[in-house]
Each structure stands twice: as structure tokens, then as C-alpha cells.
Amino acid sequence: MIWLRAVLFVLVVQAVVVGLVPYLLAQDAAGPRLPEGGWRAVGLLPLILGVAALAWCNWAFVARGRGTAAPYDPPRELVATGLYRWTRNPMYVSALSIVLGIGVWTGSVAVLVYAAALAVVYALFVRFYEEPKLRRSFGASYERYRAEVPRWLPRPPRRAV
Numbered sequence: 001m002i003w004l005r006a007v008l009f010v011l012v013v014q015a016v017v018v019g020l021v022p023y024l025l026a027q028d029a030a031g032p033r034l035p036e037g038g039w040r041a042v043g044l045l046p047l048i049l050g051v052a053a054l055a056w057c058n059w060a061f062v063a064r065g066r067g068t069a070a071p072y073d074p075p076r077e078l079v080a081t082g083l084y085r086w087t088r089n090p091m092y093v094s095a096l097s098i099v100l101g102i103g104v105w106t107g108s109v110a111v112l113v114y115a116a117a118l119a120v121v122y123a124l125f126v127r128f129y130e131e132p133k134l135r136r137s138f139g140a141s142y143e144r145y146r147a148e149v150p151r152w153l154p155r156p157p158r159r160a161v
Helices: 002-026 038-063 090-106 109-148
Strands: none
Touching: 002 038, 002 090, 002 109, 038 090, 090 109
């Protein structure tokens, strides 16, 4: 049942936020565009890496954390392995990579502005909701993890958390 809940959240929330909304924004032919050129294919790299990382994060939440990415159905155990050793928020970093990749690939300035707005929303959500909730849920183990792993910018792990 947990896998079904996770898949539903991915399809209903994540696919809309990082897929459907950017797609619809990119379709606006009247909006400003980045210059044409083959260089825009560079957007495929963060897009592909972001999709792979987001899939891994969702899998880790279910398999290791015994929960989902949904705030109302969070992992029951702290997930501090794999990508979560590089940054405390690889799911949000992955989502932003996807949206930025779509923005560059399609040349849509509207998608890039959406990515910036999404980054602000994610930062506020993490700072004022998620981190306090994780402190209450996981206590000292979360504090140790927080001291070792950066919030946003990925960094190679220094030691096991």
C-alpha cells in the first residue's frame, strides 16, 4: 500500500509541479525566449539527472524511510544515505534541476522564472516547516545529520552519518 501512496503522490503532485506546469509555461509562444541554438540542448543534462535523482529519492523514502514524499505521509525513519549524504534536500534540488533543464531546453524565460519562484517556496517550506518537524521527529539523530550534511548545495560526504 505504501508504494501505491508514493506513486499517487508522484503523479498527482510532483509530476504536476515539475512536469505539467513547466510544460504549459513553455508552450506560451508570446512569452520571452532565450536565443535559439544547439546550446539549449545543455538543458537536457539537468533534466535527465533531475528525473533520475527524483526517482531515487522517492524510492529511498519508501524503501528506507517507510514513508512517502508527501508531507502528510512522511518517512518513519530518517533517510540519510545515498543522495541524502550529499545534501539534506536532494528531492528539492532534483525538482529544481528538472524545471531549470526544461527552461533551458525550451528556451522559456517563464519556466526559468517559475524555477526561481519554486526555489523560494522550497526554501521557505524547508526552513519553517520541514526542519522543525524533522527536529521533533528524529531529535539528536537529525541534529547530527544536519551538522554533517549541507542544506542545499551538494557536497561529497565527509563521513558516515
